[in-house]
Amino acid sequence: MNTISAGPHWQALQALAENQRLQPIHQLFSENPERFSQLSFRLGALLVDFSKQHYQQETIEQLIALAEESELPSWIDKLFAGVEVNHTENRPALHTALRLPEGRECFLDGQNISIDVQENLKRMEELVNHIHTGQWRGFSGEAINTVVNIGVGGSDLGPLMACNALAETPARDDSSQLAQQAAIDVHFVSSMDGSQLADLLKVLNPARTLFVIASKSFTTIDTMANAATAKEWLCKHANCSDTALVARHFIGVSSKPEKMLDWGIPKQNQLEFWEWTGGRYSMWSAIGLLIALKLGMSTFKDMLAGAHNMDEHFRLTPLKENIPVLLALTGIWNINFLNIGAHAILPYDGRLKNLPAYLEQLEMESNGKSVNRQGETVDYNTCPILWGEIGTNAQHAFYQLLHQGTEAVMCDFIVAAKRYGPDASQELRHQHQLNLANCFAQSRILALGDSVLEDAHTAPAHKRYQGNQPCTTIMLNELSPFTFGQLIAMYEHKVFVQSVIWGINPFDQWGVELGKQVATNLLGQLDGENLETLDASTAGLIKTINGDKVGVM
Structure with a gap:
């Protein structure tokens, strides 16, 4: 029986929501000048400000009680201990083991899997060094200078995002490799229709191009x-x-060395990751090879260290001060009690342009579920619809809806406090100040509405701003490999916490499997044969591509 929404803390939160709706966010600030200090939390160079959320301290206390009722501390222990939290596939989810520092141990079925992780990391470093030093040669004997990653989903989004986000990171590897590292050009190909690859092949030099085939199963059709x-x-x-x-x-x-070998890739050209690493959590594994090739192994390891720092915070910090837990519970409050079904991801940093797409997969593929761990259909909302864009671009696109539309939307603003060093031009430093001003202004207006203006009450209706769009601001001291690792791991753990509260499995993705199966079956029918087994629409579309003028006026 589905009992989560019938529990006492769920009921108490529903009552709080009814009262909270009557009190706008700007009033919460008027009544409590200490709101920022009470509702912002820091982990090193990362600050998360919840003060523009539509709740009070009492709400957080009830949300934490709900988490305890859901046995969240026990589930966190299970995650890190390698228990089969992915029950539909009988697997643990041990992506945290990928970022353990050397010397730390993690056991699974009596085996110290950290040994395999570190050995694979060293093998990855050897391949990176081999390419950076110009020792990897193509068929003509010339050194490789271009690497193309062929993957999709988790085998594409994470490495692509990291390469763009950290492109300005100063290289710290051996100086003799720096020039060659800088000369390595990397590209990412994921589209099934072949358009990305076709455009690349027109300009690449085949003698100097290396392809990385990244696929957990090594059977992904695209x-x-x-x-x-x-x-x-x-x-x-x-x-x-x-x-x-x-x-x-x-x-x-891949996690399938035998399939790589069958395709023709020799053992010395193989890097592995494991079944206990979900595809959308695989950036920390050898799937991150392109990150190391573009930015250096030191940058990749710093990224791992930042993620591990967040892992330790998540594992050891009490719930009431635990940043991923509070981020998740804030989402639970908005989704399940304030009935907000849309979530905008708004990075005010062009380097994080791929973050919204990455989080779309991380959250919606993980928690886009309507069946709980007991196989019952849930009677409450789970994952919201996520979308986003670089903040300043979004201001000229969909902020009109955020400010004056009819949809309630929760927003994450993400920004770096510092961007350019003292040697940067005055114009660049001014641009960053302008960026910060826009970030803070937009979150302020979304939450507080036109209460921030003295004469707002005299404005006509079409110029009024209602506010009450709840916002979280995530501010990094600066965007570095370490803080980037913290940021992504924070969102990973947020997803897990929400899955625990909702009682669902975030580590499978059966919802995408049927489409693949039907597409494979349809391949044999695109020539127009055996269409009687199909619905009229699909059959009509296939007839059309084969020359029939179905429905033409």
Whole structure:
């Protein structure tokens, strides 16, 4: 029986929500000048401000009681201990083990999996050094200078995001490698229709291009189709055997070494990760190879260290001060008690342009579920719809809806306090100040409405701002590999906490499997045969692509 929404703390929160709706956010600030100090939390160089949320301290206390009722502390222990929290696939979810520092141990079925993790990390570093020092040569004997990552979903979004976010990070690796590292050009290909790859192949030099096939299963149809196209392209230019060609121009990253070998990728060109690493949590594994190739192993390891720092905070900090827990409970309050079903991710930093897309997958693929762990249909909302854009771009796109639309939306504002060093031009420093001003102004107006203006009450209706759009501000001292790692791990743990409260499994994704299965079956029917088994719409579309003028006027 589904009892979560019938529990005493859920009921108490519903009563609080009814009262809270009558008290606008700007009034909460008027009544409590200490609101920021009471509702903002810091972990090192990361600050999270919840003071513009539509709740009070009593609400947080009840939310924490709800988390305790859901046995959240026990679930956190299970996550880190390697218990099979992914019950539908009989797997643990041990992505936190990927960022343990060397010397720390993590056991699974009596085996210290940290040994495998560290060995794979060292193997990854060897490959990176081999490429950075110009020792990896293509079929013509020339050094590789371009690497193309072929993957989709978690095998694409995370590395792509990190490479863009941390592109300005000063290199710290051996100085003899820096010039070659800087000369490595990286690209990402994910589209099933082949358009991204086709555009790249027009300009790349086949003799100096290396492809990384990144796929947990090494069967993902769009990834393997792009890989086959890349191989065919190389074959047209190289005068060598397929075996030699693949050995010189392909690296595989997968949990299935036997499938990589079947495709032709030799053992020395393989990097592994494991079944206990979910695809959307795999950036911390060898799937992050492109991050290390573009930015250096030191940057990749600093990113791991930042994520581990957040892991330790999440694992050890009491719930009432635990940043990922509070972030998750804030979402629970907005979704389940204030009935807000939309969540905007608004980074005020162009380097984080891929963060909204990354979080869309992380959250909606994880918690977009309507069946609980007992196999029952839930009677409450789970994951909201996420979307977002760089803040200043979004201001000229969908902020009109945020400010004056009919939809309630919760917003995460993400910004770096510092951007440019003392050697930067005055114009650049001024631009960052302008960026900060916009970030703070927009979150202020969304939460407080036109109460921030002295003469707002005299404005006509079409110029009024209602406010009461709850906002969280996440501010990094500066965007570095370490703080970036903290940020992403924070959102990962937020997703897990919400899954515990909702009683769902965040580590499977059965909702995407049927589409793949039906698409595979349809491949054999696109020639127009055996259409009688299909619905009229799909059959009509297939007839149309085969030349029938169905429905043409």
